[in-house]
Amino acid sequence: VTNPTEGVREAELDGLLRAYYQAEMPNPWPEWRPPAARSRRRTLTKSRLALAASLVLLTAGLAGLAPRFRDAVRTPAATLDAPDAARRPGKAARPHDGVWLPERPR
């Protein structure tokens, strides 16, 4: 046999628990918003721009520096005929050692 007081208490507890949890639940319930869609696209654009800028700088650097190296004075180098001409101590390397130079017009 159920005690009437217990029945009232159970109903009261039910009501209290329901009220408590309903008050605690967020209202309205937040919607789902995908966070990464926009920022991912932005990150991709940024990295592509950085890559393009790096390529432009590299190309410009090569174009600017290439003529300087082309005009530089060539130093003597070793050949099959005189393998250590450039490194022989006590003997200055002659300009034509191991290197082909055009003859000067007389």
Add this chain to the structure above:
Amino acid sequence: MIRSSQPPSGNHADFDALYRRHSREVWALVYARWLNADTALDIMQEAFLRLWKSWEAGETITNPRAWLLRVARNLAEDFGKSSFRRNGTQSPQTLNGVYSREPSPADRLEHEESLAQLRRELEHLSPPDREVLTLRYALDYNATQIADLLAVTVTAVHMRLSRARQRLAERLAAQGVFKP
């Protein structure tokens, strides 16, 4: 089964449906752990964010509901550890009382007092008992639904529910919340 390599546009609706179907369950389980609505909301959203990222990465998740619940439980435990570190020697459960709601108007004072008392008594219950209560009263789930979600038997749900209600009733009566 979630399996996709191009989720953002094509399967957005699927993910949205998944969120609407399971987000409250995830919230309820985390809430049962810490009795803090804002923390539960943060952790619930973090769990879904991680699922979204996994989905974006093309990972295969055969049971997203179980995956979400597992991740949310882990995040809730991690939150406990980090908040313990943040708060020094106070245990997180002790500090949960800090997050009480705003004072109520005078005409609702008695009701609010009862709810506050209920909250204090809920803190004395074990997390598994609170899980059952939260799913029952926050989401209005029946014993079968709760058993399915928690992967326990229906009998176990009935036992937990009965035990938790009994303890609450006794403690609230002792505090004078219920009329004699």
